[in-house]
């Protein structure tokens with residue numbers, strides 16, 4: 001039986017992930033544990049691919065690995081034939097270790113360090129997404145030193161304000177990412193790259209933000225980008241081979257989130273590029289997208305064990321779990337909303353409005369505010385679905401709490417893909433004084 005898009009229930013009435021009973025997962029791996037239903041990741045990948053294949057347009061899907069960077073995820077993504085984007089030397093290192101072919105890796109970031117750029121040049125990655133003038137200098141220096149060439153894509157801010165939390169909106173002119181178009185910065189950068197014999201500019205990039213539900217913003221951005229292609233074709237004779245429209249496709253966190261199917265999102269964007277390119281008589285560019293959250297988010301569910309309770313009648317009912325803001329900072333950072341279920345009795349009558357809090361020494365350490373749950377007891381397993389993106393990758397060791405374990409579940413089997421951190425792990429970089 002299907003309870004939500006994220007969670008299913010087995011014959012015993014327990015929540016299931018990838019065909020595995022969540023109570024068994026908690027028993028086997030301990031809690032907190034983030035359990036992924038691998039079939040959901042595969043389905044999202046297939047849906048994106050389908051939209052491009054049906055539209056018969058050249059495309060590339062690059063997984064934005066900041067959403068969930070792990071060796072297992074890179075392996076899965078590489079097997080599916082996707083590329084990936086990385087935003088740091090650490091992500092690049094992990095992607096290569098996870099078996100991503102270097103030529104399928106894009107390097108993003110608003111302040112790539114010289115040594116990170118050298119690492120990318122050394123690895124002969126697929127392309128650098130150029131974000132600022134300093135980076136052009138650093139990249140040029142690295143290429144000269146290695147007698148190498150690199151493919152690049154120019155990131156611009158098309159001046160679109162996405163309807164999302166202000167911390168995750170990036171397409172507006174005052175964003176810290178990319179070159180501003182209106183002020184002429186972007187054109188200057190393009191001219192400088194075009195003159196550089198070591199850089200092969202493939203095309204343009206924009207990313208308007210994250211957790212966006214309206215196709216409208218993407219369509220507007222796509223249209224503005226094709227306008228820019230036309231302008232720079234006329235003014236500079238520049239032919240855009242690649243149009244990278246970034247990621248940002250919203251996912252379900254709560255019943256209030258109005259979902260647009262992945263395929264429909266992609267179809268709208270493709271149609272906008274197609275018709276605009278036709279209008280200007282431009283060659284259809286290869287469309288690249290960079291979904292992160294929409295590939296990993298709904299596939300992940302975090303399981304916690306309920307510990308203490310605090311009830312002040314008429315004021316509040318707190319249920320505390322053995323994780324919190326250290327494994328999911330999103331509620332504290334973006335006021336993100338989630339739903340919670342009791343793994344053993346997800347269908348039991350909901351009796352009480354409670355606030356699920358973590359174990360960290362912060363009043364803001366709230367995972368779900370005011371949710372309806374059945375009566376809970378210490379030792380119960382609580383599941384918070386839709387935690388597959390920006391949970392583990394934004395995790396911290398605050399209060400010296402170890403980061404959780406991660407398991408992949410599929411067809412009734414589970415597999416540990418990231419072991420739980422130990423206290424020793426947390427001290428492994430420390431040298432002390434004596």
Ligand SMILES: Cc1ncc(COP(=O)(O)O)c(C=O)c1O
Pocket residue numbers: 064067085108170207209210211246247248249290291292293294389
């Ligand atoms: C350049 C770029 N591409 C892709 C993504 C992935 O976004 P999302 O996880 O919302 O799909 C991000 C993050 O917002 C980003 O900054």
Ligand SMILES: N[C@@H](CCCC[NH3+])C(=O)O
Pocket residue numbers: 066168210211330334389390394
């Ligand atoms: N970390 C953010 C998304 C940031 C996307 C990166 N540009 C989130 O959890 O929603």
